[in-house]
Amino acid sequence: MKLLPSIAFNDFSGSAGNVTARKTGDKTVLSTRTKHSRKKTPPQATTRCRFSDTIRAYSRITEDQRQGWVLLARVFGIYYSPYGYTVISAPNLFVMANTYRKMCGRPLLADAPFEMIRSRQVAYDDLWLDPEHILLTKVEQSADPDEVLYVEMSPVFSPGVSECSNKTVFLKACSSTDWGDVDLTEAYLKRFGTPLKLGQKVIIKMCWLNAECGFVSRCNYDVYKVRGTSQYHGAVYYPRAQVNMEQITPLTEHVECEGFDYELSPGSKFTSNSVTLRYLNLHLLSCDIPHNGLPEAFYDEQSFQYARVTSSIDYLIQSIWIRIQNSTYKRIRFGHTTFSLRMQLETFGTYYVFN
Amino acid sequence: MITLNTNNFGGGSVTLKDYQSSGLCILNGKITVDPTQSAYMAATRLELDLPADFVMGRSAMSTAILVSNASIYRFGTVLHCWIENNTLCIEKLTAWDTHGTYEIHINAAFVTRGYRGTFSQTPTNSLSILNTATFLFSQYRYVEKDDFVFFVATFTKFPDYNTQGQGPFTLELSGFASDVLVEIPLIVNGSEYVSGQKGSMLTLGTFDNGNLIFSYPAGATDMGGEDSFFNFFAVRG
Numbered sequence: 001m002k003l004l005p006s007i008a009f010n011d012f013s014g015s016a017g018n019v020t021a022r023k024t025g026d027k028t029v030l031s032t033r034t035k036h037s038r039k040k041t042p043p044q045a046t047t048r049c050r051f052s053d054t055i056r057a058y059s060r061i062t063e064d065q066r067q068g069w070v071l072l073a074r075v076f077g078i079y080y081s082p083y084g085y086t087v088i089s090a091p092n093l094f095v096m097a098n099t100y101r102k103m104c105g106r107p108l109l110a111d112a113p114f115e116m117i118r119s120r121q122v123a124y125d126d127l128w129l130d131p132e133h134i135l136l137t138k139v140e141q142s143a144d145p146d147e148v149l150y151v152e153m154s155p156v157f158s159p160g161v162s163e164c165s166n167k168t169v170f171l172k173a174c175s176s177t178d179w180g181d182v183d184l185t186e187a188y189l190k191r192f193g194t195p196l197k198l199g200q201k202v203i204i205k206m207c208w209l210n211a212e213c214g215f216v217s218r219c220n221y222d223v224y225k226v227r228g229t230s231q232y233h234g235a236v237y238y239p240r241a242q243v244n245m246e247q248i249t250p251l252t253e254h255v256e257c258e259g260f261d262y263e264l265s266p267g268s269k270f271t272s273n274s275v276t277l278r279y280l281n282l283h284l285l286s287c288d289i290p291h292n293g294l295p296e297a298f299y300d301e302q303s304f305q306y307a308r309v310t311s312s313i314d315y316l317i318q319s320i321w322i323r324i325q326n327s328t329y330k331r332i333r334f335g336h337t338t339f340s341l342r343m344q345l346e347t348f349g350t351y352y353v354f355n
Numbered sequence: 356m357i358t359l360n361t362n363n364f365g366g367g368s369v370t371l372k373d374y375q376s377s378g379l380c381i382l383n384g385k386i387t388v389d390p391t392q393s394a395y396m397a398a399t400r401l402e403l404d405l406p407a408d409f410v411m412g413r414s415a416m417s418t419a420i421l422v423s424n425a426s427i428y429r430f431g432t433v434l435h436c437w438i439e440n441n442t443l444c445i446e447k448l449t450a451w452d453t454h455g456t457y458e459i460h461i462n463a464a465f466v467t468r469g470y471r472g473t474f475s476q477t478p479t480n481s482l483s484i485l486n487t488a489t490f491l492f493s494q495y496r497y498v499e500k501d502d503f504v505f506f507v508a509t510f511t512k513f514p515d516y517n518t519q520g521q522g523p524f525t526l527e528l529s530g531f532a533s534d535v536l537v538e539i540p541l542i543v544n545g546s547e548y549v550s551g552q553k554g555s556m557l558t559l560g561t562f563d564n565g566n567l568i569f570s571y572p573a574g575a576t577d578m579g580g581e582d583s584f585f586n587f588f589a590v591r592g
Contacts, residue, residue: 137469137471138469141413178469179467179468179469180469181469238471239471240468240469240470240471241470241474263415263468264470264474265378265379265415265466265467265468265470266378266470266472266474266475267376267378267379267466268474268475268476268477268478268498269474269475269476269477270379270464270466272414272415272416272417272466272468273416274416297473297474304494304496304507304586305586306418306433306586307433308432308433313548313552313553313554314450314553314554315430315431315432315448315450315553315554315555316432316544316552316554316555317420317431317432317433317542317544317554317555319507319509319542319582319584319586337493337494337509337582337584338582348416348418348433348435349416349417349418349433349463350414350415350416350417350418350463350464350465350466351464351505351507351586352477352496352498352505353477354476354477354479354496355476355477
């Protein structure tokens with residue numbers, strides 16, 4: 001927008017091409033139509049499309065539906081956002097509600113909801129923020145199935161910056177946590193392209209947001225410094241005692257492991273797991289698959305479990321043992337007590353683990 | 356004891372023996388399921404509401420054993436069983452529905468996940484079989500805690516219907532907690548398979564006063580013997 005003294009454009013108002021002129025007092029203000037900057041990264045393009053699609057959608061709803069939004073905007077009135085007190089119009093409320101819905105993976109809402117629900121802060125235990133991990137732990141699980149964990153982030157490149165609330169960008173909406181863990185590492189890399197650097201500052205804004213009709217209001221908003229230990233307990237990163245498909249070589253000469261989800265829990269030591277196997281050789285009492293290195297919590301663990309045959313004799317129950325070796329040998333061994341028909345089987349459950 | 360009064364399959368109240376802590380729960384008991392109930396037919400999984408004050412709202416995967424009403428062998432299998440939203444959830448399998456009302460036995464542990472920290476080793480206790488002419492372990496693990504026990508055993512010597520008849524048989528043990536009273540399914544498939552068989556041959560046994568007592572049904576063929584086994588958690592007292 002440019003302010004010009006009224007000489008050539010005295011009493012001129014209206015639009016020509018991309019230029020619009022209007023009189024403000026004794027001055028004429030010229031403005032150009034807003035255009036996107038030339039920079040167009042995929043996330044920027046996505047955000048712009050999402051916004052413009054939502055704006056266009058408002059013009060396509062019926063008059064009755066529009067009146068619903070007008071009424072809701074009137075009830076909603078003035079609300080407090082991280083950017084201050086705001087009066088909202090029906091179209092803006094429509095755009096706001098549906099923008100959040102889209103970010104939460106919900107379809108566009110033509111009918112105004114009964115109410116707009118304020119977001120709430122997130123309770124969690126710790127945060128690892130280092131070049132390899134962006135991980136929240138022991139995040140309280142929401143009891144409301146409509147709530148998602150909404151996260152915005154922004155790296156800070158100037159060390160003097162400690163506040164820039166309007167710089168954060170949407171990163172992820174998580175509908176659930178992984179037993180209290182929320183891993184943002186991959187989403188951050190996808191969004192910003194480069195990993196965090198030690199000493200760098202990062203802004204994180206997050207809240208529990210109702211995906212149906214929520215808006216960001218109350219939220220956690222913090223500036224953190226990237227470092228080698230966790231933000232609250234000062235602990236060096238250590239992983240859960242977990243093995244999954246990414247850590248094993250699933251296909252060997254004798255067996256193909258089609259599913260592997262194994263974790264240790266305390267209380268002496270328990271395993272809860274779910275493993276699916278397809279044997280390529282019928283007459284084996286035991287067979288191995290190699291792994292690519294496991295957390296230090298694993299040394300040489302063995303559990304004795306029920307298994308269920310899923311081929312030949314459906315549902316036949318067998319006894320199986322799973323031995324995870326993570327010292328001299330780097331392998332997972334499956335053992336049986338009998339040579340019976342079991343081309344495919346699954347084993348699952350919670351059992352004690354023995355060393 | 357906890358009572359589960361409501362469920363989604365038209366069953367009656369269920370009482371389970373329980374041990375509860377925030378990270379570990381043990382449940383023991385039997386659920387009777389009538390597959391002719393319309394609620395059962397509509398259900399995709401079996402759900403039983405846990406008491407409001409049950410400490411674990413969600414668990415990792417655990418197990419239950421389906422014991423069907425199939426003639427003689429009571430064929431059955433192991434089922435997925437877990438806690439979700441304060442509800443005990445059990446996988447629904449319809450393979451034996453035509454045999455009528457069946458039982459689901461739960462003698463299992465339920466744990467939570469997401470732990471980061473150190474682990475201690477599981478302490479095991481020794482057991483001795485007193486009647487070794489009839490029973491011999493292939494391998495076993497026995498864990499005895501103040502509130503519950505875990506016992507898994509496979510056998511190289513175990514009563515065989517063909518040679519030893521129906522029983523009753525008693526596995527006499529030295530070292531097993533005398534205050535455990537629990538009924539468990541025994542997997543006694545033998546080495547032969549019945550034509551068109553689905554699942555394993557099962558019989559029920561009872562641990563009482565430190566010993567396991569069980570018998571086989573009349574008219575069975577090749578039931579029990581080597582490689583029979585069991586695997587269970589049980590609350591003490």
